[in-house]
Each structure stands twice: as C-alpha cells, then as structure tokens.
Amino acid sequence: MIVAQDTPSSSGGFFSRLADKLRSASPASRGDADALISGSPAVLASEADRLAATLSSLVPEAERIAATVAAGLHGQRRSGPGETFWQYRPALPGEPVTRIDWRQSARSHKAYVRETEAEHAQTIYLWCDLSPSMVWSSQPSSLPLKRDRAILLLLAAASLLERSGERVRLVSPYGPADLPPGSGRIASRIALALASLAQQSDETALLKGTVLPPHSQLIIASDLLAPDEDVMTLFRQLSGSGVRAHILQIIDPAERDLPYAGRVHFEGLENEPDLILPAVETLRPEYDAIFARRQARLRTIAEGCRHTFQPHQTDTSAASALLSLSASLSGHRGGGRP
Numbered sequence: 001m002i003v004a005q006d007t008p009s010s011s012g013g014f015f016s017r018l019a020d021k022l023r024s025a026s027p028a029s030r031g032d033a034d035a036l037i038s039g040s041p042a043v044l045a046s047e048a049d050r051l052a053a054t055l056s057s058l059v060p061e062a063e064r065i066a067a068t069v070a071a072g073l074h075g076q077r078r079s080g081p082g083e084t085f086w087q088y089r090p091a092l093p094g095e096p097v098t099r100i101d102w103r104q105s106a107r108s109h110k111a112y113v114r115e116t117e118a119e120h121a122q123t124i125y126l127w128c129d130l131s132p133s134m135v136w137s138s139q140p141s142s143l144p145l146k147r148d149r150a151i152l153l154l155l156a157a158a159s160l161l162e163r164s165g166e167r168v169r170l171v172s173p174y175g176p177a178d179l180p181p182g183s184g185r186i187a188s189r190i191a192l193a194l195a196s197l198a199q200q201s202d203e204t205a206l207l208k209g210t211v212l213p214p215h216s217q218l219i220i221a222s223d224l225l226a227p228d229e230d231v232m233t234l235f236r237q238l239s240g241s242g243v244r245a246h247i248l249q250i251i252d253p254a255e256r257d258l259p260y261a262g263r264v265h266f267e268g269l270e271n272e273p274d275l276i277l278p279a280v281e282t283l284r285p286e287y288d289a290i291f292a293r294r295q296a297r298l299r300t301i302a303e304g305c306r307h308t309f310q311p312h313q314t315d316t317s318a319a320s321a322l323l324s325l326s327a328s329l330s331g332h333r334g335g336g337r338p
Helices: 014-025 047-068 146-163 186-197 228-240 253-257 280-304 318-329
Strands: 035-037 085-090 112-116 123-128 167-172 175-177 217-222 244-251 264-266 275-277 308-313
Touching: 047 146, 047 186, 047 318, 123 146, 146 167, 146 186, 146 217, 146 244, 146 318, 167 186, 217 318, 228 244, 228 280, 244 253, 244 280, 244 318, 253 280, 280 308, 308 318
Parallel strands: 035 264, 123 167, 123 217, 217 244, 244 308
Antiparallel strands: 085 112, 167 175, 264 275
C-alpha cells in the first residue's frame, strides 16, 4: 500500500500530503504492527523476470477480451489529417495561432480550431507505467497487480485497434519504442517489447509530453502516483502538442477504500519513509475526502486539456474498461459546432 508516493523531498503529490495529514491525526506508534502493508524494493528486484513469465498468459487473455468488443473502432469518426470538415472546437492554451479558424472565431468571443476528419489509418501510441508503485496488489491471491491489469488493457486495446486497421506503437518515457520485427500478432510483439522495457531502470520515469508527433492519440495506463505538478505538466504538454490522451488510471480497491483496521505498518514502494498508524479505521473519512478531491482535480485538468479520464479498479471488468476506452477513441466525445 503506497501512502507516501512522493520522495521525502517532494512538496507535491496526493499521497505525500495524505501521509502528513495522517501523521498529524494519528502519530506513528512504536512497536509491532497488527498488519504489514509491504512494498519492499528487495521484493521487487526480480519483477522483470516475473513479468516476462506473466506476459505469456496476458496475451491470450487480452485477445479474448478484444474479441468481445469486436465491433471495435472501424468506420468511427475522429479528428486528423484529411479534407472533410468534421467540427469546430475551442482553441487550447498554447495552441499555435496558425491552427485557429479566424472566420469562425469572429462570430463569437472565443477562438476556434477547424478540425478535419481523419481519412487514413492513424498511429495510436500506448504507454504503460512500469514504476514500482504499479507492482502491488492488496489481495495477491484474488486481484492482479496494477501493472498486470494495465498491460492487459493495453494489449487488448492494441489487438482491437489492429482489427480496426489502425497502426499501434509502444512509447517509452523518451520516445517511441521499437517492436520486435516480424508479422506476428500485435499483442505478442508489444508484450515482448514491454518485457524488454521493464528491465531498463529509466522506465520508472513519467512519460514526457513532448515525445509524440502532433495529431496523434495516446493511451496511458498508470496509477498516476507521481507529484501532482508533474502529472499536470504532462497533461498540458500533450495538449499543447496536439496529442489527445486517453488516460486509464489503474487503482487497487484498497487505495480507494483504505479497508484496514488496527495498527498498520505501511511500507513504501519507492523509497518513501515507513508509516505506522494505530486505529487506521478512524482515519477513513479524512482519507476518503482527500482521495475524492484529488480524483476530481485530475479529471478537471485532464478534461480541460481535452483528454479523456477513466479510473479503473482492478476488481472490475477489464472488458467494460475496454468498451469505454473504444468509445473515447472513436472521437465522438466533446466538440461539435459551436
């Protein structure tokens, strides 16, 4: 369980502020705890090897899920290069003035951008958060790791997009990642590339919002447990580059509900200081309020940048999440004639 997701020197981030509030509400107790919510880095050392073994089962499961959403995206409208007018939309902060339709803008008090409908297959990029905070499950015997659910959804999305005639690429924090050569199934090739990326220490970094070409679409699968200012900067950089992101926020149900009781020892996944709290159940109302405020803030910023924001809990249906994602990718949300 991650209570202080940021490093001690960080001043931002939901979980670091939450840890401060919980410490002030219930000072850490000395002695043994009734329960240990552990995320020791030593336990995570072999995760790259474990992931490689897990991927062999995730690929067929992802393709099965994609098959249940067979209607897919084919023929659905979206913005992109083309000659057919689709919609006007409000200009975004930082958008180049050359994209503004001044004739349409003169009819109102807002600046509008004229979008055309994409007429050719486009490349849709996928980014999976491989940071240590994703390698956690509150119930390992019955719930997947957040990372494994994120990968499952991305592989299923890739399979679905391939069925629809779209091109799919994987992206790392520093740019597009190479897929293994060959003509095999896209889910299998992406799985192999993810296994390779998981062995690289720099893959724990947050995606950079400037590494993708304009007009592309990006699917993000992450728990978003990074400093708030870094997450907001990413959303705005993507928007300023003309990239539309579809954000799958992966949440373990324990991170939402704080279901623990008694004295609990919370051990961080990313070098956070340990936190020992007695009577954790008494802190639940404050935890719920802070969690809800951060979720609302993330949604407001994401949607204000014309991204879609979709929280997904690991105890809910992956197929339902893929259905919602396909609706977002269709391009029907938002916009239209003013």
